Amino acid sequence: MASSTRLYNWYICMVAATCMVLYGYDASVFNAAQGSANWLNYFDLHKKDDAYLIGLVNTAYTIGAIVGGFFMAGPLADYFGRRVAFAPRHNLGCFIGGRVLIGIGQGLSLTAGATYISEVAPSDIRGTIMTFWQLNYSVGSFIAYWIAYATSLNIKRLGDWDWKLVVIFQLLCPVTICSLIFLQPESPRWWIQRHNDVAKCRAALTKIRATEAEIEDEVLAIREAIEFEKEAISSSYWALFKDPSVRRRLWLAFALNIGQQLSGQGTLNSYSTSIYMKIWDSKQTINLINALNATCGILFTLNAAWTADRFGRRWLLIFGAVGMAVSIGIVAIVAGATPSTESGAKSQPVGIAIVFLLFLFIFFYKPSWGATVWIWTAEVFSVNVRAQAVGMCSQMQNVANTIFQQFFPVFLAREGLKCLYFFMAVNILLAVFVWFLVPETKQNHVEKGGQMMGVPDPHHAADTTEEKAAVETREVRSV
Template identity: 30%
Template sequence: MSILKLVEDRPTPKSVYNWRVYLLAAVASCTSCMIGYDSAFIGTTLALDSFKSEFHFSSMSTTAQNLLSANIVSCYQAGAFFGAFFGYPLGHFWGRKIALLISAVVFILGAGLMLGANGDRGLGLIYAGRVLAGLGVGAGSNITPIYISELSPPAIRGRLVGVYELGWQVGGLVGFWINYGVDSTMAPSHKQWLIPFAVQLIPAGLLLFGGVFLRESPRWLFSKERREEAVRNLCWIRQLDENDIYIIEEIGAIDQALEEQRSTIGLGFWKPFKAAYSNNKVMYRLFLGSMLFFWQNGSGINAINYYSPTVFKSIGVTGTNTSLFTTGIFGVVKTVVTFVWLLYLIDRVGRRNLLLIGALGGSVCLWIVGAYIKVAQPALHPKAHMDSGGIAAMFFFYLWTVFYTPTWNGTPWVLNSEMFDPNMRSLAQACAAASNWLWNFLVSRFTPQMFSTMGYGVYFFFASLMLCSIVFVYFLVPETKGLPLESMDQLFEIKPVHRAHSQMLAKLREEEERFRHDIEESGLAASKAGAVQVEHASAEASKFA
């Protein structure tokens, strides 16, 4: 099986898998670069001696330092929570493209505010800037997966939405290493800690610049009855003529889905809200989407992302520079395995199996790391160099990264971008993104206090949650890989859940064969009718002669 083997729901022209669809996904995923960079750089920047010195950390108690760090980190997530909901009206009324560009502008304004902070002015500008930047990335985290999923061919939809996750990891990789770089090459100064804050502007600027290449989502245009523009964009993205049978089938599926929505949910701004309260099936999927992010944050990933120096110190890593280097290696591991997830796992292994494997393997690793800390107590017995037990603990920590990153890191975003019909998708994605930022906020807000009071119990806590997520996924989450977005309603009606994907795929293939047979029959009938007409005309001509 080739690493790029495609599992298609129907025969697909090779031109559909072209550079344009990847370019659009890459430009839109600059949003996730902004998110990934922040999640990685902020914790290590707060650990820099230059930052601590300028804002007088030495005059504070440990409890006060933990509270200050938690507030700086978590106000960003608080802004992102509200930004996720703000993205819904933007995407509904103005379209996916304009919403993405607005989110970039808001983020740039917030990042610019942070650059004005210093010891004399205090942290007020950093707080305000992080809230504003959070609003921008919250809206972007809502819109980007929707936009990518709406323009993706089913066979590579997971891979393309995975580009969003890849952008997250690339941003994180830079964020994890930026502070190691400034700490190693620059003397402590105002500029030393300001540079990591300034780098935030780069991915947002790339998104604004890349906006000239973006095309509006055809599905959104169809929903707004801008049919001519929608067909034109769809043909451009697919590199096919509008008379190609693949385009005809795709437009037919979109029209059918929209017509079904008109007769059930409706296409207005408030219709999805009414459907969410009145339709148990919609509420059920909203519950699934939101809970996926609860379990994602329950793995402990954001505790590690935002407070990686604290995490490595608990294992026995000493020294600021060594801690930053170890954090950088963590970022490298995440990025490398994300490529494997993107190119092979997400559309080959599937969403459901990845979540199950990642939860089981990750849980085992955290139990081992927690057990080492309980027995060895490295915080009470610091050593200049890690012993064999500490090295083993670090190995299992990185092994946890290998299990977590290609499974729970990006897969919930892929699932949430897929499992709702087009009219519900914006609201549903807003709820899912808001759920992510809510749990993200809680974890980032209380992680310093958890490590202070629970110690090794933090690892046991997250390991237990990962085990619980296995039960949730196995019984409640169906596989969605390779299925058209318009088929998700039917997929979630099939029970038991673990057989839903195979049954739905078989049904789609039957419908495809029937559709093509009908076209062939109609063509044959037209051919026969034409032959009869020619024969009749010849007979009449003979009589006249």
């Protein structure tokens, strides 16, 4: 049976992981809204003629997230609530402005949440917890799409509220986070890294570690890692660019996070409604497919809870990229080889086959490029640069989305489902990239830091009073 301390660890990490529920919901709101004729009419939009404007509505959110994640999240490393307001009718600019503000808040919370989990979760369950971090993205999409499906069943009665209800439920996660996060302990690593306050570090660890020995071991490990990084690397964010090892990890993490979105998942999550409109006539059917897709996404992500540690990060990324390339490639082949009806849709058997293949794509994506990229990014950086590095890397997802998803509606309108060949090619390149460049192992600074501090056993704190006094004397001298 799990101890109360371990359960508390799970609790505080899951509160932080609610940021990903919010991310999944926010990222799915626009996809759900664009399937509503009331939303299009409210802002005087036409699906084909206003493809660039529709793309701008989506990228406004990612632009805000880039600003928040790159320039604010690292220094602030905190959570901010957000308010949702409805734009006046016909005023698309106001709606876009609101999307930018939401994106800024999301950029802040994603960086802080991932860093917090990586610093408070015990090392033996950190990979599993980061799996649930990615799973919560699917939970957010699940909530958004099922609300959208429910409102689509009552369009006549709801009117414009068929999409407004989907938007207003964005308040749910910020309210939950803001009401719980300030009752949780601060990161123990942050107390030493920013304030050199060992006492408060120990006090924070007392709440999240089971034994005194475990607490002292982790205090020692934190100080050893920071000691090494200050002398051998740097104590500032310049370490991201000055140190060759850190810089290489940064570029690799950038590429993986960009690849995560260009694999096709980012586009499918934002424009699946537009894609399914080329297959199905019924908008209710499309909303149901989106909801079922999000439901399966939760189940598929659970695979990462046992695959990430069993098979390793590298092999999971390669396997996932190959699986995604095959499934999305077959979708493009089937769509091109089968006739369309007079309305432009596909026959029901073809539609079911394509939906199955797109669900198969999600099956390969969720435990690999969905969960494993987050795990790899959170683990690969050292303590002194982790907050800024994780923020920058995670926002590379939004950089990729901003650039690509702005013109994807036009790409889809002109090329139809042949545009899916692009994602097949990207996934093949991602598999090759990981095979040749991405390492499985990560650097351990504890041993080197222990040598610098003169600690006999770098993994365990001293037990006797004399040894503790000696360690504390060395700590004071090092400061």
